[in-house]
Amino acid sequence: MKFAVTSKGDQKSNRIKAIMEQYLLDFDLERNIKEPDLVISVGGDGTFLHAVHHYFHRLKQTAFIGVHTGHLGFYADWLPEEVEKLVIEVAKQKFEIVEYPLLSLKIFYENKKEAERFLALNETTIKKVEGSVVLDVTIKGEHFERFRGDGLCVSTPSGSTAYNKALGGAIIHPSLSTMQITEMSSINNRVYRTIGSPLILPSHHVCQFKPVDKEQSFIMTIDHITKSVENVTALECSVAKERIRFARFRSFPFWKRVHDSFISDECY
Incomplete structure (x- = not known):
């Protein structure tokens, strides 16, 4: 070996x-x-x-x-x-091999045909240096809400015990092929209305976050990696087809x- x-x-x-x-x-x-x-x-x-x-x-x-x-x-x-x-x-x-789900993240840019793809074991987060994050959230192609707040965290089941837990998200057993969307200090008033609770989506659901203002720039994390992105048209999250293998x-x-x-x- x-x-x-x-x-x-x-x-x-x-x-x-x-x-x-x-x-x-x-x-x-x-x-x-x-x-x-x-x-x-x-x-x-x-x-x-x-x-x-x-x-x-x-x-x-x-x-x-x-x-x-x-x-x-x-x-x-x-x-x-x-x-x-x-x-x-x-x-x-x-x-013995034990497999856990991973998160797939695709970043679509205004002037690029191909999306940039990443995998995450724990989570990806979407934030800004200044001001509020404003995103239209779609699930399976249907508009769900317009989010405004400090940011969003999308986590795997194994990552549900990390940053997601600190945000008040649920802890999910990693035998479930899911992803979880958790809000960071959402703003709710007559203009903006969010669900206000973590969302747990199955593996066949794809979620997209579309910037309302395409000139917004974001600070994103993919596990331990921090990435600044701009000219983004959409951020797409789903349960990855790939899985991580743990040796037990x-x-x-x-x-x-x-x-x-x-x-x-x-x-x-």
């Missing part, structure tokens, strides 16, 4: 990465950064997101697993003191993950 290990870059994470690489090589596994079968991320959720985005072109061939060395490792199953156990599992056992060597139920991350008194 071919493997790659990524690190947060701090001293602790780099040390664990070096130990894991040497152990795996001792078991006659092949280190292959370009075409790994398994990517092991050492760090926090941010490190995991970086690793996933780096290998988005290999989603069908590559599985991911995380060792967390930070304060909150929602995507990480393993602790630093379990490294030797994990290495033995990787070397000796065939891992032991059971770690989603709701236990949620409990340990947000409710448990134990600190990692």
Whole structure:
């Protein structure tokens, strides 16, 4: 099996990465950064997101697993003191694959024929540096509302525990192929009227956000990536056909993950 290990870059994470690489090589596994079968991320959720985005072109061939060395490792199953156990599992056992949905984002520009496409594991957000975001929201081609406020967040089920949760959105089990639209400080008056609640859409629904003023520029995030866009005619979100593959060597139920991350008194 071919493997790659990524690190947060701090001293602790780099040390664990070096130990894991040497152990795996001792078991006659092949280190292959370009075409790994398994990517092991050492760090926090941010490190995991970086690793996933780096290998988005290999989603069908590559599985991911995380060792967390930070304060909150929602995507990480393993602790630093379990490294030797994990290495033995990787070397000796065939891992189980668990797949989670991803978000597809298309950005349509005024002077471009082809849309720019991105994938997100957590979410994409639409904001502005100054003033309110004003967008016409369409679902399955039908106008739903005209939104005005600080912005919108569109999240995956696994990303529902991230920024979406802070905005008051629902936590969704990642076995459901859905996306969630959550408002940021919407303005409601006689001119603008929004639903005011998070919307959970199934995989066959496509949502578009069309700027009312085409001269608006937006600040967008796609997971950890921040992007400034202008001359936008539409932003289109849907559940991606691609899915991320997690390597599981032991059971770690989603709701236990949620409990340990947000409710448990134990600190990692």
